[in-house]
Amino acid sequence: METWLNPTTLEGHLVRLIPMEISHESDLLTAASDGNLWELWYTSVPSPDTVGDYIANALMEQQEKRSLPFVILDKTSGKVVGTTRFLRADAPHRRVEIGSTWYAKSVQRTGVNTECKYLLLKHAFETLKTVAVEFRTHFHNHPSRNAILRLGAKQEGIIRNHRIDHNGNLRDTVLFSILNSEWPTVKTSLEFKMSRKY
Secondary structure: OOOOOOOOOEEOOOEEEEEOOHHHHHHHHHHHHOOOHHHOOOOOOOOOOOHHHHHHHHHHHHHOOOOEEEEEEEOOOOOEEEEEEEEEEEHHHOEEEEEEEEEOHHHOOOOHHHHHHHHHHHHHHHHOOOOEEEEEEEOOOHHHHHHHHHHOOEEEEEEEEEEEOOOOOEEEEEEEEEEOOOHHHHHHHHHHHHHOOO
16 A cells, blocks of 8 residues: 555546646646636635745655645646645545645636546546545635535535634635445546536
8 A cells, every 4th residue: 555646647538637746836827827816715726925835745745645736737728727636645544535626717617627526536436446535625615615516525514613724714624525335426427527518
């Protein structure tokens, strides 16, 4: 299990998920600037001042085998349009979270998120053989909560006063999951949704 979470490339019709590298800094900043995503108070999207630390932290977690960060390439334009990652990896118990996900405003609501989540879930359940995949989001991030539910995840509960953000605000975190026993049905649903986008 020591090398359970290895860098890999995941490819679909719309996107290619490739391992994050330091060299992606300017591309990620360009993507985050599409909509000034860092201005959304309930998200953790890097700004011009924080993008370097954001990538360094992601790569440090990868070295510690706790995380596997990706950048998301739009296959039509060839541009980086966001990032996502496996995190809170627990190899002995075969659990992982999909999170730290954000997309340039221009690709939101285009099918990119559905395909990214499909690729990550497929890898998690069929290659990593996870028993459960978690999703967590801010209580006030209703677009994210709705998107997670549309994937087929079920809400586990709300962790109240879970974290304190950089402004000192207390964050309630909503926890969702998909179990390995649920994956065949979730997979069928996602493949049906994606077939209508192509």
